[in-house]
Amino acid sequence: MALLSDPKARHWGYDLSKKAGVRSGVLYPLLTRMLADGYLSDGWEDPADTGGKRPPRRYYEVTPLGLRELGAVLQQAKSDSRFKSLDWSGLQVAW
């Protein structure tokens, strides 16, 4: 959900763990798997943007395949009564 809340944006590890409420120990292996499956692509921030004050961060972007697959998973979850309590309002994406 955190990834699809803004599918065209660059996502950062720490922000994702905050948004998704997932601990890093779970999030990072998950990101690695999604990268391997082709759902995400990654890259590094331009060092010029950091002003030389900190190292460039790694970002993740949702690929078209990821958008399709994760969207399908979310569609399924949306119709599942176990996930009714989740806030779906942030997802205004037509995947």
Place this chain on the structure above:
Amino acid sequence: MSELLDGVNVLNTLLVSVAVFSLAPHAVLNLVVMLYPKSHPRRAELRAEVHAVPRWQKPFWVAEQLCTVAVEAVPLRFSALVRRLSRRSLRPEAARLQALMKEVLSTKQRDVLVYRVGLGYDAEQTAIEMNMSVAAVRLLQHRALQKLRTTIEERGYANPDSSGDPLA
């Protein structure tokens, strides 16, 4: 008395740990990420990510990375060690062939040889595993073997135990 001393020691250790984590989270993180293999991108990623964490959360976040490392880096290190040990136990010509495969073949070409030659799958099973057509699997395998043979011929691969061609 000794229990009291033990208690004081535990308290000291705890205080030192808390002090280290709170005063030098970056230094602790730098040590923690060293458990990842040298070329692993997570090393640089976590080092950069800590700058995005609010100051008061840093010690907790760094402590959390111990879990990340335990889940991710330790198995990586372990499998790398196993790979290194198994490579050492290979006969020299096999190790040379393995290195050659890594050098001249693409990942897909290596995969197709692993399925077809290593695991003994037929072309249909391999096609299912690799999510491609049977014709594509056959072509990939043909090209992989061709490439290996050509390279071996070009470099004058000499295997003392055979005719010189490990693929023969």
